[in-house]
Amino acid sequence: MPPVAAGAAPELDGARAACTDALGVLAAARPDRLVVVGPADESGRGPHPQGAPGSFRGFGVDVDVRLGPEGDSAPQRPLPASLAVAAWLLERTGWSCAPIEGLGVGEPLEPERCIQTGRGIAARAERVAMLVMGDASACRTLKAPGYLDERAAPFDAEVARALGAADVAALRALDAELAYELKASGRAGWQILAGAAEGADLGGALLYEDAPYGVGYVVATWS
Known part of the structure; x- marks a missing residue:
């Protein structure tokens, strides 16, 4: 988001435009519910209801967000960073198409549990849309957060191909240990998306793929 990445905001114009287009595809699907999924540390794991608050103050930016319209008046724990970014994107595009809920996911979650979680999400309503947040590898260059790892580029290429093709089997087959070593927070x-999409016969489109700052960013839509 520009307020956080102010010095490099133009480098991410393409990614932001792709995210806007992706949310347009979600809205056009006319879902009954939108489930936002993103990586989280222990304090942010688990469900986050509509209206849950988030903030970028930890990044030195005085920006607060909410995950959709304010819901239950009971105090809510703050959104993890991934869901706060999603909330900012949804606010920016004026999402009003369906109720929203969030799910913070631990990066070590085993693949089979991810698949089972996705199946459960798909069963929550007749038409469920998902907004899945998370980076590909963070090891694409010497200055990347995880330093340069020659395995990163081919890993990211396969992720981009699988997401762009809505290849459920390929996503299920991703190596969780390799993803962890490459700091791929989206795995x-x-x-989970693969589990939710089982048997849905969806088509995919790759809208953006690049590695600014040595971190793989991918934007794709399934419909």
Whole structure:
């Protein structure tokens, strides 16, 4: 988001435009419910209801967000960073198409549990849309957060291909240990998506793939 990445915001214009287009595809699907999934540390794991608050103050930016319209008046724990970014994107595009709920996922979540979680999400309503947050590898260059790892580029290429093709089997087959070593925070979320999409016969489109700052960013839509 520009307020956080102010010095490099133009480098991410393409990614932001792709995210806007992706949310347009979600809205056009006319879902009964939108489930936002993203990586989280222990304090942010588990469900986050509509209206849950998030903030970017930890990044030195005075910006607060909510995951959709304010819901239950009971105090809610703060959103993890991944869901806060999703909330910012949804606010930016004026999402009002369906109720929202969030799910913070631990990166070590085993692939089979991811698949089972996805199946459970798909069963929550007749038409469920998902917004899945998370990066590909963080090891694409010497200055990347995880330093350069020659395995990162082919890993990211396969992730981009699988997401762009809505290849459920390929996402299920992602190596969780390799993803962890490459600091690919999106792996669990992608496998949850794979579980939710089983048997749905969806088509995919790759909208963006690049590695600014040595971190793999991918935007794709399934419909």
